C-alpha cells in the first residue's frame with residue numbers, strides 16, 4: 001500500500017500512526033506545511049524505513065510564513081522530497097494570491113538550483129497557474145499533483161507537462177473524480193489519503209486503510225486488486241529510480 005501524501009505530523013499521536021503504517025507495510029510520503037515543522041516531522045520517520053519526509057510550505061499559510069523561505073533553503077539539501085507546496089485559488093486566502101505565487105515560484109527556483117526534487121503539489125482552483133509555474137521554474141523537478149480536482153483539459157495539460165498524480169478516496173467516490181482518474185495514464189498514478197483532514201463518505205481517511213482506495217481504483221481500471229497493487233508498486237519503484245541532474 002502507498003500513501004503518497006499524508007500529514008503524519010498533524011495526527012493526534014504521530015508516533016503511533018507511523019508505527020501502524022510500518023507494521024502494515026504502507027509506503028508513506030509524510031508532507032509538512034511549514035519549514036519549521038521539518039525537524040520534528042523528520043523525527044517521526046526515524047526507524048521507519050518506508051516513510052519519506054517532505055519539506056513544504058503550504059499555499060494556505062504562504063502569506064504567514066514567507067520568512068521561512070530561508071529555512072526552506074537551509075533544509076532543502078537534506079531531502080529529495082518537497083511538499084506540500086502549490087497554489088490555492090479557492091481558499092479564503094485567495095486574497096493572498098501574490099504571496100502564494102511568490103512563495104511557490106521561489107520554492108521551485110530553490111529546488112531547480114538544487115538539481116530538482118520530487119514535488120507533492122496542491123493545485124485546487126489553480127491548475128493552469130500551477131502547471132505554468134512548473135514549466136517555467138520547475139523543469140528539473142518531478143511533480144506529483146495531489147488530490148487533483150481540475151477538469152479533463154487541465155488533466156491533459158498537466159500530463160503534457162510531465163505531472164504524475166496521487167489520488168485519494170474523496171476522488172474515487174465522486175462521479176467526476178472517477179471520470180477524471182480514468183483519463184490519467186496508469187503508469188503515473190499513486191494513492192494518497194491527505195490524512196488527517198480528508199474525508200470520504202463522512203469518514204476520515206487513514207493510511208492503514210489504503211486498500212479501500214486501491215479497490216476503487218481497480219474497479220475504475222477494470223483490473224483485479226492484485227494487479228492494481230502491482231501497478232501502483234511498480235509506479236512507486238519507477239518514480240524512485242528517477243535520476244535528478246544533481247542531488
Ligand code: MN
Nearest residue numbers: 005007084194
Ligand atoms: Mn495536504
